[in-house]
Amino acid sequence: MLAAYRTRLCVTSAILAFLGVGSAHAGETIDxxxxxxxxxxxxxxxSIRSTDGDTDGFLESARILTSGQFNKVIGFTFDTEIETTGGIFPYLPGDPSGIHVLDAIVRLEFNDYFNVWAGRMVLPQDRSNLDGPYYLGVWDYPIVSAFPNHFQGRDDGVTIWGQTGGGKFKYWAGAYExxxxxxxxATGAAGGGDLLYVGRVSYDFWDPEPGYYVASDYYGxxxxxxxxxxxxYQDRATGTSLDPGHYFGWNVDGxxxxxxxxNNVLTLEGAYYHYDTDDKSTPLVNGNGYFLLASFLIDHDFGPGKLQPVIRYEDLMSxxxxxxxRVETGVNYIIRGSDARVSLLYSKTNYEDPNVASVDQFIAGLQLQY
Structure with a gap:
């Protein structure tokens, strides 16, 4: 599994023109x-990536995102992903190319305190997954965030969620395939009726973050x-049919x-992860990991945008x-928050195996949303 990750680390992507449609948080709304x-x-x-001297480019992600309301309570979300690099979640390899259903959700939103979403959706497993790649503080999704999912941090199931204080306290609880x-x-132990259960709570001491999703950078x-x-947690998620095991993971993030x-903006972010696969055979990570991130958005215009030096360190102990x-450092060029951003970064990935060489990579990435 981790060898597959290293292979995908060497796959690269190229900057291309924006498609001309909007983002999940904005877009064009018809009343x-x-x-x-x-x-x-x-x-x-x-992005364009130079990995150990080999330079190449590729489209990483292109999404068409739709949502709607039938009335004040009933709504829907339907998003697609055109993906050509094998994914932003490489520790769970899937179809390396094609058009995928990203989100397909029926939303029953009764009030702040109690809402029900059903379908394929983002699992509330940690802040990074609720961010998604477009709302992280650095370009690549963290390698230490390695919870099970079906595709791009999503799975099919039902989530109950709510909030108080306009989004200061939030809870999520769900059951999924x-x-x-x-x-x-999936392993030989899987195939029964055992579901994956996920629960999360969060609290904002300062400004609230209302809604199901979050971000790791609000740019001031x-x-x-x-x-x-x-x-x-999921029972019979690891091992074989004759020797099944459970899966249990937890995380704390801040x-x-x-x-x-x-008006300069200082950002500090961190998360710790624990994964327990019952010591059975599985493609999932068994162990611990953490990351630490710091960035500083400089309150000065450099052309149409602002500069944001950033550094992140990750350690996955499997x-x-x-x-x-892995250490990543460089600068983000913030033109319009997460809707228009350029990243120029260097990363070095080390493997604690004498037979596996470290990987040096330079990344030039562009993301656009409307």
């Missing part, structure tokens, strides 16, 4: 009257001091983002394979 509406949007991410059937984490529009805790020295550590 249909009587509380009904329809929104369409989209987003693209592309998990490691069975065609899921990339919010001041955030947030902590979150998540658990993930984000601080505050204006300092005027019991069923060798350890991986």
């Amino acid at each position: 249909l009257g009587n509380g009904a509406s329809f929104t369409i949007g989209g987003a693209v991410r592309a 998990g490691c069975r059937g065609e899921s990339p984490c 529009k919010k001041e955030i001091l947030s902590v979150g805790f998540s658990t993930t 984000l601080m983002q505050k204006k300092v020295l005027g 019991k069923n394979s060798y350890d991986i550590s």
Whole structure:
């Protein structure tokens, strides 16, 4: 599994023109009257990577995103992903190319305190997954965030969620298909009726983050001091039919983002992960990991955007394979928040195996949303 990750680390992507449709959070909304509406949007991410001297380019992600309301309570989300690099979640390999259903959700939103989503959706396993790749503080998805999922951090199931204080306290609880059937984490033990259960709570001490999703960078529009805790469990998710085992994982994460020295924005983020596969055979990570991130958005215009130096360190300590550590550092060029951003970064990935060489990579990435 981790060897497959290293192979995908060497796959690269090229910058291309924006498709011209909007993002999941913006887009173009058509008012249909009587509380009904329809929104369409989209987003693209592309990069050029030089890996140990080999340079190439590829489209990483292109999404068409739609949502709508039938009335004040009933709504839907339907998003697609055109993906050509094998994914932003490479530790669970899937179809390396093609058009995929990203989200297909029926939303029953009764009030702030109680809502029900059913279908294929983002699992509330940690802040990074609720961010998604477009709303992280650095370009690549963290290698230490390795919970089971079907595709791109999603799975099919039902989530109950709500909030108080306008989004200061939030909870999520859900049941999903998990490691069975065609899921990339399925083993010989999977195939029964055992579901994957996920629960999460978070609290914002400063500005609230309302809604199901979050972000790891608000670029000065919010001041955030947030902590979150998540658990993930599935019985008969690992091992074989004759020797099955359970899967249990948990994570704690935190984000601080505050204006300092005027309107400069200091961001500190960290997360710790624990994965227990019952010491059975499985493609899932068994072990622990953490990451630490710091960035500083400079309150000065450099052309149409602002510069944001950033550094992140990750360490994945696996019991069923060798350890991986990675440091990424460079600068983000913030033109319009997460809707228009360029990243120029260097990363070095080390493998605690004398037979596996470290990987040096330079990344030039562009993401656009509307």
